[in-house]
Amino acid sequence: MRTSCCFYYSRRRSSFFSHLDYPTSKDAYEFFLRMNSRPGSVLTTFMDANVNLPHPQSSLDKYNVDWTKHYRGNSSIVVRPESTQEVVQIMEYCQERRLGIVPQGGNTGLVGGSVPMSSQEIVVSLEQMNQIYNKQDDEHSRKNRNILRADAGSVLQDLQAFAAQNMDCLVPVDLGAKGSCQIGGNLSSNAGGVYYYRYGSLHANCLGLEVVVPNGEGKAEILNLSFDPASHLKDNTGYDLKHLFIGAEGTLGIITKVALWCPPLPKSVGAVWLTCHTLRDVIEILNLARTKFLTEILAAFEFMDHDVLRLVKSTHNASFLRLPVDIDDATSGDEQQNYSVLIETHGSNEVHDQEKLAIFVDFIMQKHLIVDGVMAQNLGQVQAFWNVRDLCNPSAAATGYVYKYDVSLAATDFNDFICEMKSRLRSYENAHCTSSAAKKDLRCVNWGHIIGKCKMTQFSLRRRIDLLHILSDSQFVMNVVFRRQPPLQYCLFRKIR
């Protein structure tokens, strides 16, 4: 569990790991030797005339500070293996020396799991393990056209581009951090992403893994869990151990290779951007889309409240960015909030899919569920809708201090939950903030995917100190969550060390 302190969240190591040693400059050198003295394989801030390592680093912040900039470690050594054998070497040496390891992908995990806790751990960054194994002339690849096989350090966006260009396929996970996050990190955090609705979880799409694990006797072993050859989509032969590593956040071992099932690229992609008055309308629209109008072609369903879109507008130049539908500039009250919805469809027949979308939009308009809407006319416009959605995260981060919750609740509880959170913030403000400027500084904004049950992302921002006070006040958010049906997911506890 994390507690808060001045700027970075502090974290506590479980007493189970209290016996770890501190790495030294000699360890950095030993790692370097085990990486065949490859330049760039070990980065360290240790300065020691007796230990001659190339490229001494003045700072390892890139590896010690996470994407949110709220979690900071203090590791002096980053090892960057190029192969599974090198990962084995690292793990065996760490066991021998009793050094802690933090596997790191793109460092975008949002909950501090990818950065070390202290100077006791070394970072194993997978960034140099980024080979893709599908080859045109390779028999395995020819036979298994929908299976993508790659190193765990491959960046998601690179895999998406490869799958589209070479396999005519789509990687079944997509998320805002795709330019930085790695497939090994996606699996280790069991990332959902925007197409979860259509293509399912990584548990469903991961066909095989290669993993390096400590064997308990000072050695490390390579486990081939249906990576080579990758299993078929259906494999009912006994235990399926790879699932233990999906969502394990690196606690059981280091994922080094991945085999993923990739569906064919959709032949037709459509999108609409809708605005409506209430979250109840949003959920009604989802139900209609899911059960009646768009069923088999519904791929993504995202909502954004208009407070977050105002943040997007205010942090980005109007000439660079135009919202698909204009929104007014006045911040809404607690009860009255407008929402935008982005729906994407994937199908196989453009005329048929467009017609379905048009009938759907017509229906919800007649039911007064929406007040405005725009239908994308081409792929460029679909992308323009997503550009706005993808700016929600960075715009909130750019505006001030962000505290993020990622909670899944029953859809029916969702509106109620947001109202209660807002009203609690207001009560806190009234009691503690005297000036009206200070009051405006504290905001609660909501957006995210909605998947059957609701997934919401919530930020409150700007005035860090006040916010930390509130949130540490008897588990402010958790109390509100747990009084409702048990949540499906809550990121705050995603990694416990």
Ligand SMILES: Cc1cc2nc3c(=O)[nH]c(=O)nc-3n(C[C@H](O)[C@H](O)[C@H](O)COP(=O)(O)OP(=O)(O)OC[C@H]3O[C@@H](n4cnc5c(N)ncnc54)[C@H](O)[C@@H]3O)c2cc1C
């Ligand atoms: C803008 C943005 C949008 C996002 N959108 C979504 C979303 O839609 N849905 C969602 O679920 N999440 C989302 N996330 C969070 C998501 O979990 C991460 O972006 C991504 O999955 C993490 O990948 P990474 O490579 O950055 O992993 P890291 O952050 O580097 O690591 C995550 C965890 O996995 C471990 N790990 C990393 N690589 C390995 C490995 N090879 N072997 C073993 N353990 C490893 C680390 O120790 C850590 O515990 C978003 C994040 C951002 C910044």
